[in-house]
Amino acid sequence: MIRKELGDDAVILSSRAAPGGIEVMAAIDIEPTLLKSTTETLPKTQAATYVRPTPGGTGEKKFSHLLDRRMKKKPTPKGEVALYRRRVIDAIPLAPLTPERHKPMVIALVGPTGVGKTTTCAKIAAWFKINHSLDVALMTTDCYRIGATEQLRTYARIMNMGCEVAVRPKRISTALDHQRKRDLVIIDTTGRSPYDRDNISELAYILDDERIMPILTLAATAKKEDIAATVSAYSLLAPRGVALTKLDETRAYAVMCRYLATAGLPVTCLGTGQRVPEDFHPGSREFLRDLFETGLPPAGGQHPEQSLFREARI
Numbered sequence: 001m002i003r004k005e006l007g008d009d010a011v012i013l014s015s016r017a018a019p020g021g022i023e024v025m026a027a028i029d030i031e032p033t034l035l036k037s038t039t040e041t042l043p044k045t046q047a048a049t050y051v052r053p054t055p056g057g058t059g060e061k062k063f064s065h066l067l068d069r070r071m072k073k074k075p076t077p078k079g080e081v082a083l084y085r086r087r088v089i090d091a092i093p094l095a096p097l098t099p100e101r102h103k104p105m106v107i108a109l110v111g112p113t114g115v116g117k118t119t120t121c122a123k124i125a126a127w128f129k130i131n132h133s134l135d136v137a138l139m140t141t142d143c144y145r146i147g148a149t150e151q152l153r154t155y156a157r158i159m160n161m162g163c164e165v166a167v168r169p170k171r172i173s174t175a176l177d178h179q180r181k182r183d184l185v186i187i188d189t190t191g192r193s194p195y196d197r198d199n200i201s202e203l204a205y206i207l208d209d210e211r212i213m214p215i216l217t218l219a220a221t222a223k224k225e226d227i228a229a230t231v232s233a234y235s236l237l238a239p240r241g242v243a244l245t246k247l248d249e250t251r252a253y254a255v256m257c258r259y260l261a262t263a264g265l266p267v268t269c270l271g272t273g274q275r276v277p278e279d280f281h282p283g284s285r286e287f288l289r290d291l292f293e294t295g296l297p298p299a300g301g302q303h304p305e306q307s308l309f310r311e312a313r314i
């Protein structure tokens with residue numbers, strides 16, 4: 001079965017008893033020759049989607065100067081920081097996800113390792129299933145890390161939704177054909193370092209299906225240089241927007257905020273914690289203003305285990 005699914009190169013990583021049978025985890029390597037031809041055949045336009053940040057466009061220099069003065073505890077003109085902060089927030093492009101019934105939407109969360117892709121996939125799935133009663137399916141291309149498929153499958157099991165594993169592009173296209181009646185298909189992918197161009201080319205090759213809308217996942221805790229490198233490296237996949245995670249793990253919002261305001265990448269959704277789906281928020285100006293101006297409301301001692309999810313109310 002593994003050979004039939006993944007081809008002769010498949011390697012079995014583990015197997016264990018599971019309800020109703022045996023669960024086998026297998027993986028394949030993608031041949032370097034395929035990667036080479038992918039990079040060559042990708043349309044050139046895909047690699048040049050981003051507008052580079054244009055310092056000064058949103059009063060950035062002045063804002064930096066004001067923040068700098070504040071940090072050094074020097075006096076700043078009254079209200080000016082708030083004014084510039086508001087200006088930057090208002091310049092952030094937004095594109096909340098709007099899947100609809102009987103209008104299939106396929107998104108794939110891509111990005112560096114550990115930024116919260118799998119968690120965000122589960123949050124988005126739960127959000128649209130609970131709040132919009134949509135027919136949602138999960139899919140993953142991540143067989144790289146041990147336990148990766150199991151992580152998403154556990155969420156899928158709790159939410160009572162399908163979760164397919166597909167690694168090769170042909171297999172992904174076939175799986176999407178099978179899921180064409182779903183309102184929303186969410187694809188989880190392997191985390192890839194922005195400094196590893198080969199792996200990102202491989203990802204572009206795997207996700208090369210016009211139905212798939214890549215969403216770049218960025219952690220708000222990342223450093224300025226790494227955010228820029230990530231956005232630049234992942235432009236190969238032509239992402240349609242950003243999922244911004246870990247907003248609860250920083251109070252230094254200005255860097256990310258200013259970058260988003262000038263990078264031309266719309267914010268689709270935000271993550272403010274580990275709870276699924278409570279810590280999910282669709283991209284909205286009001287939420288960003290509240291977050292950046294008044295800070296995150298305390299989670300009230302809420303633990304991931306106390307979330308909706310764990311109570312299995314779904």
Ligand SMILES: Nc1nc2c(ncn2[C@@H]2O[C@H](COP(=O)(O)OP(=O)(O)OP(=O)(O)O)[C@@H](O)[C@H]2O)c(=O)[nH]1
Binds near residue numbers: 113117118120189
């Ligand atoms: N504080 C906080 N933690 C988060 C958020 N989103 C995800 N996490 C946590 O970050 C860790 C990594 O999350 P994953 O969803 O596994 O990240 P990933 O991008 O799928 O990781 P890889 O698949 O290994 O690349 C987990 O402990 C999550 O609970 C968030 O918005 N805030």
Ligand SMILES: [Mg+2]
Binds near residue numbers: 118188
């Ligand atoms: Mg993951």
